[in-house]
Amino acid sequence: MTDKTIKAGIVGATGYTGGELIRLLLMHPHVDIAVVTSRSEAGRHVTELFPNLRQRLDLAFTTPDTAQLAACDVIFFATPNGTAMTMAPQLLQEGARVVDLSADFRIKDSGVWSRWYGMAHACPELLAEAVYGLPEMNRRAIAAARLVANPGCYPTAVQLGFLPLVEEGLADTDSLIANTASGVSGAGRKAVTGLLFSELDENFKAYNVAGHRHQPEIVQGLQSVAQHAVRLTFVPHLVPMVRGIHATLYGRLRAPETDLQALYEQRFAEEPFVDVLPAGQHAETRTVTGGNHCRMAVFRPGGGDTVVVLSVIDNLIKGASGQAVQNMNIMFGFAETAGLEGIALMP
Numbered sequence: 001m002t003d004k005t006i007k008a009g010i011v012g013a014t015g016y017t018g019g020e021l022i023r024l025l026l027m028h029p030h031v032d033i034a035v036v037t038s039r040s041e042a043g044r045h046v047t048e049l050f051p052n053l054r055q056r057l058d059l060a061f062t063t064p065d066t067a068q069l070a071a072c073d074v075i076f077f078a079t080p081n082g083t084a085m086t087m088a089p090q091l092l093q094e095g096a097r098v099v100d101l102s103a104d105f106r107i108k109d110s111g112v113w114s115r116w117y118g119m120a121h122a123c124p125e126l127l128a129e130a131v132y133g134l135p136e137m138n139r140r141a142i143a144a145a146r147l148v149a150n151p152g153c154y155p156t157a158v159q160l161g162f163l164p165l166v167e168e169g170l171a172d173t174d175s176l177i178a179n180t181a182s183g184v185s186g187a188g189r190k191a192v193t194g195l196l197f198s199e200l201d202e203n204f205k206a207y208n209v210a211g212h213r214h215q216p217e218i219v220q221g222l223q224s225v226a227q228h229a230v231r232l233t234f235v236p237h238l239v240p241m242v243r244g245i246h247a248t249l250y251g252r253l254r255a256p257e258t259d260l261q262a263l264y265e266q267r268f269a270e271e272p273f274v275d276v277l278p279a280g281q282h283a284e285t286r287t288v289t290g291g292n293h294c295r296m297a298v299f300r301p302g303g304g305d306t307v308v309v310l311s312v313i314d315n316l317i318k319g320a321s322g323q324a325v326q327n328m329n330i331m332f333g334f335a336e337t338a339g340l341e342g343i344a345l346m347p
Helices: 016-026 066-070 084-093 110-117 135-143 153-167 215-226 260-267 317-332
Strands: 006-011 031-037 074-077 097-100 147-149 176-182 232-238 245-252 274-276 294-299 306-313
Touching: 006 016, 006 066, 016 031, 016 317, 031 066, 066 084, 074 084, 074 317, 084 097, 097 317, 135 153, 135 215, 135 317, 153 176, 153 215, 153 232, 153 245, 153 260, 153 294, 153 306, 153 317, 215 232, 260 274, 260 294, 306 317
Parallel strands: 006 031, 006 074, 074 097, 097 147, 176 232, 274 294
Antiparallel strands: 176 245, 245 306, 294 306
8 A cells, every 4th residue: 555646637527427536536645636638628727617626626627638648647538438549548658547437448349349339449459458447346457457447337336236146156147137227417417408307307217228338348247257148138217316326136046045145245345335235225326425335235025036136326436436536546556445435425
């Protein structure tokens, strides 16, 4: 563990994840934010877009400059998909380390990535090197990584919830089901009719049921654990709240007599950001709002052979910016909880 101070650069910091990343890094004892970039907002003070940061940050957005960014120890990409892959190769060559919050390096197969994201991958040669940044699965590889692919929000909640079952071969991986719901901030900070208050309030709907781009990411992660093919039905929903992910996960047990509560408690006993609730309690999104925890509960309804796991996270924290800071902490030898000790907000 080290107490050195590092310089951080953030590329594309005008969205919700970028704003949360700045907020978390400002509370980090070992990080100085040196550069915050935005092509569209260059020249504007950061606090004009994020007034909650007033009196805490005296920086203006600048146009992305590779030389300026390369002087940082770590660069975070909080950019739309397709941006990080055009800049990361040169930054890595200059000796910087990169944490990408977009999807550019999450999927190992460039052909699969292109089919889901609608463009050719700019640097497929880096896909094999990129480490998938789910610490509860890949902590050792993250510590040695130059390039970390920060997981998506749905994939974080779903993979963590299924992880003990898949690791122990206790669930039929031909019939996993993830029924998930997200707050509207998961769609980003943009003006879209379907995301307007009057469209969302008093409404609950599924979307992308025929295929969501997070599905191959989830399947890839679970297959890496299972070491064989995994079939997953993944149904996302949009709910009228600002932030939060609730994943209700279903599996058919191969060994129904397993003590599932003990299995989950033992698997995550040493994980600083996974909290397995006592038997009978239900996970709620409000208990993780603003915090980096994944809280979960496990059930076997009616004592049958179906397992139901409830997994909740804040999509902007453990599902994005908080997990990015957690990954940075591991990469640079800081305490894994540094800058992330904040308690969730209630109500």
